[in-house]
Amino acid sequence: MHGKVYLVGAGPGDPELLTVRALYLLQQADAVVHDRLVSRAIMSCVNPEASLHDVGKVAACRAGMQDDINALLLSLSKTHQHVVRLKGGDPFVFGRGGEEQLYLHQHGVQVEVVPGITAAIGAAASLGIPLTHRGLASSMRVVTGHLRDNRGLELDWASLSDPSCTLVFYMAMANCGHIAQALIQHGRDADTPIALAQDATLKNQRWGLGTLQTLPQLAETFSPPALLIIGDVVRLHPDYPRPRAPAQDTRHVEPFGALT
Structure with a gap:
């Protein structure tokens, strides 16, 4: 019997921008697989008894790393009830969450996606x-x-x-x-x-x-x-340079019709 995997968006970094659902799952998780870009402040919200798995993923990750992450999620789902796959931003915006969801579905694992505020x-x-x-x-x-x-x-x-x-x-x-x-x-x-x-x-x-x-x-x-x-x-943006207003012509001009 597989546990459930939650693909959770950690948002852009500030823990106060986590969704209520994301915070609850982090506090209840018994295993968390997280990327390098998840802030320390957000990681401090994780259940202290959960096993942590830093996959350290960055844009230029080595070939095959996503396959390793997929395999890790599948393995953890066999030994843990609540596995959180924690991603910066939103799991489905350049987070390869779709690939992980597809892989887990193909192996009979239940998946829930929790959106996050994308960068x-x-x-x-x-x-x-x-x-x-x-x-x-x-x-x-x-x-x-x-x-x-x-x-x-x-x-x-x-x-x-x-x-x-x-x-x-x-x-x-x-x-x-x-x-x-x-x-x-x-x-x-x-x-x-x-x-x-x-x-x-x-x-x-x-x-x-x-x-x-x-x-x-x-x-x-x-x-x-x-x-x-x-x-x-x-x-x-408040600090973006604004074009200068044209200089006012301060020369005195007689109203039309006032000339004799």
């Missing part, structure tokens, strides 16, 4: 940047910036150049130069505002503002993982 939503909120805004952005797209099998970013750059769409790139730090160049080449304005956020929602979060043109230089001052937001909505 795009958490980072934008912490910076005061709305991802959609009337008159600036009518849609948003969440995009991977991670190379696939060293073949480059296989993206539809023409569609991503739509100025009415906010873009949020995950795992993009190593490819910011390529992203900026491709978007500009496909029609996105080089002066399109951008924001970078690192450790978003945490007390030590860092952020920076710029444009597509200055993105490569700004990215050099950040360490992965960081989130990249592109679009006119970034202008709504």
